[in-house]
């Protein structure tokens with residue numbers, strides 16, 4: 001698999017508090033991380049960068065070739081707990097950073113096995129031959145309203161409380177992530193994104209853009225499309241797709 005990402009401030013916000021990281025490991029496994037920070041003028045960017053850096057460092061230093069899925073899940077869990085403590089501790093040392101926090105979505109793909117963890121409303125989507133599937137369930141106020149039948153997911157994208165998340169890294173002494181592992185079918189792609197992408201574009205548009213031929217440019221194309229739709233928030237997209245070696 002190969003991995004491409006991009007991030008953009010969008011057309012409304014003055015700074016970008018999203019962070020992404022991606023890379024390839026020695027056995028050809030790839031990883032990707034998206035964090036969407038919040039709190040204060042500087043805090044959000046610091047929380048998202050601290051968390052993305054800590055997760056990337058743990059993956060790069062602790063991953064072993066052909067590591068069992070259960071071990072990758074353990075690695076993700078301990079890294080997320082460590083990031084929570086690091087963000088809390090950093091916020092505790094500086095009054096300007098008090099209240100900062102971040103979402104995280106992290107994926108590691110080994111062969112066709114994808115291991116996923118997330119906290120908050122940054123998402124992982126899978127593009128299948130039947131269309132787009134959301135592989136993560138947001139930890140958000142509007143998601144809870146959807147589950148109670150009070151909102152449709154289309155209404156949630158424009159709801160005034162769409163930015164309110166119910167779980168985040170760095171806001172409490174403990175944090176609970178959700179974990180999943182899935183087996184990708186041939187040709188399937190994964191998209192990690194912040195809500196600045198998923199709130200601006202319908203699933204139909206996301207699926208159409210994500211299925212494009214120019215894989216290295218897909219993340220930029222998604223961001224451009226979200227900016228054309230208003231770019232109301234910071235926008236981050238990371239695409240994981242099968243390597244297509246040109247001969």
Ligand code: CA
Pocket residue numbers: 036194195196233234
């Ligand atoms: Ca956001």
